[in-house]
Amino acid sequence: MSMMKQLFSACVVLLLAGASYADQTLTPMPGNIAAPDFELQDTSGKTHRLSDYRGKPVIINFWTTWCPPCREEIPSMNRAWHLLEQDGVVMLAINMGEDEDTIFMFSADYPADFPILMDLSGEVIGDYPVKGLPTTYVVAPDGTFAYRAIGGREWDDATLLDKVRALRE
Amino acid sequence: MKAMVLLLMLLPVGVLGDVKHSTNPENGLQGWHFSDGDIEIELVQRLPDQTRALFMQYEFSSEVVEELATSCMFQTIVRNSGASGSGQPVSVDLGEWRMQHAGNTGPIKLKEPWMASWSGEAVAPAARLVFRWGMFPTRQEFLPGDYNWGLTAYGIQPGSVFDLEVSWQEDGSPRTGNITGIVCTPDVDALQ
Numbered sequence: 001m002s003m004m005k006q007l008f009s010a011c012v013v014l015l016l017a018g019a020s021y022a023d024q025t026l027t028p029m030p031g032n033i034a035a036p037d038f039e040l041q042d043t044s045g046k047t048h049r050l051s052d053y054r055g056k057p058v059i060i061n062f063w064t065t066w067c068p069p070c071r072e073e074i075p076s077m078n079r080a081w082h083l084l085e086q087d088g089v090v091m092l093a094i095n096m097g098e099d100e101d102t103i104f105m106f107s108a109d110y111p112a113d114f115p116i117l118m119d120l121s122g123e124v125i126g127d128y129p130v131k132g133l134p135t136t137y138v139v140a141p142d143g144t145f146a147y148r149a150i151g152g153r154e155w156d157d158a159t160l161l162d163k164v165r166a167l168r169e
Numbered sequence: 170m171k172a173m174v175l176l177l178m179l180l181p182v183g184v185l186g187d188v189k190h191s192t193n194p195e196n197g198l199q200g201w202h203f204s205d206g207d208i209e210i211e212l213v214q215r216l217p218d219q220t221r222a223l224f225m226q227y228e229f230s231s232e233v234v235e236e237l238a239t240s241c242m243f244q245t246i247v248r249n250s251g252a253s254g255s256g257q258p259v260s261v262d263l264g265e266w267r268m269q270h271a272g273n274t275g276p277i278k279l280k281e282p283w284m285a286s287w288s289g290e291a292v293a294p295a296a297r298l299v300f301r302w303g304m305f306p307t308r309q310e311f312l313p314g315d316y317n318w319g320l321t322a323y324g325i326q327p328g329s330v331f332d333l334e335v336s337w338q339e340d341g342s343p344r345t346g347n348i349t350g351i352v353c354t355p356d357v358d359a360l361q
Binding site: 024025027064066067068069096097120121122125131132133149150151152 | 223248294295298299301302303305306308309311312313314315316317318319
């Protein structure tokens with residue numbers, strides 16, 4: 001590993017200390033606004049369309065490997081995924097602008113068992129009202145926005161999980 | 170974890186709001202944490218080499234990487250703490266922030282005009298995406314519990330000292346506060 005990359009990795013870890021806010025809130029998104037459909041491949045080559053998951057709550061997380069709070073919330077997202085998968089909840093993490101190799105290397109330190117989709121051109125994130133990373137949306141089974149979370153969360157917190165489960169039809 | 174323990178010196182250096190200054194004992198980087206009402210604003214120093222390391226991974230020209238690295242970047246976190254219990258949003262427009270340096274008052278650097286100044290040869294499309302999403306949003310609204318992080322830039326040389334007037338809207342009312350004596354991290358050469 002080059003000196004620059006070692007420095008970068010060390011700095012990312014140190015910066016996590018400054019981004020440890022973790023109020024476990026989800027902001028309701030009223031108005032029955034339809035979440036934009038998308039078609040993206042995950043890191044194993046499978047194609048995912050949001051419309052494929054109509055009838056289930058879908059958690060859509062926008063992230064990058066170089067975003068400290070994005071990294072911080074991945075372990076709790078993975079724990080949440082294992083709790084929610086059996087309940088018919090879908091979790092999709094959309095990486096913005098990074099290739100499969102970068103995500104693969106990152107996954108060695110931050111394992112994620114849920115699908116990681118690649119938005120290489122940034123087109124999908126541009127269709128969503130995202131201002132910063134991470135931003136997460138919870139889409140209701142009818143395809144409309146139900147909640148959003150700006151900034152990281154502890155996703156295996158019971159308060160959050162209960163709100164997502166309550167969306168099931 | 171020892172690395173996570175910040176040595177809070179609790180120096181009140183702001184005029185309005187509460188400002189806490191801290192120094193990370195592990196790396197010596199300084200931070201300024203401002204709070205007033207429901208808003209919290211935190212600025213953490215970045216070494217120019219940290220910024221070089223981030224952007225050198227992408228297709229920026231060496232001139233642009235150097236321009237970014239020496240533009241006095243701070244890791245910036247804004248949060249609606251919800252401390253008042255009002256449940257009201259706070260909104261921030263970086264275009265309204267004002268910095269005072271060397272007797273002059275002016276705006277901080279915003280990402281939109283910065284990006285517009287680069288040619289296609291200097292910054293590849295993928296690198297533009299990294300810059301766009303790595304910098305703090307120019308305008309953003311935060312509900313209680315929301316926070317965002319990103320880089321803010323002040324466009325002055327490493328090692329410079331400046332004061333910053335931060336402004337925001339809380340429940341629709343304009344608010345301002347001051348953070349004084351903010352230090353841009355010196356470059357590595359200056360530390361040797």
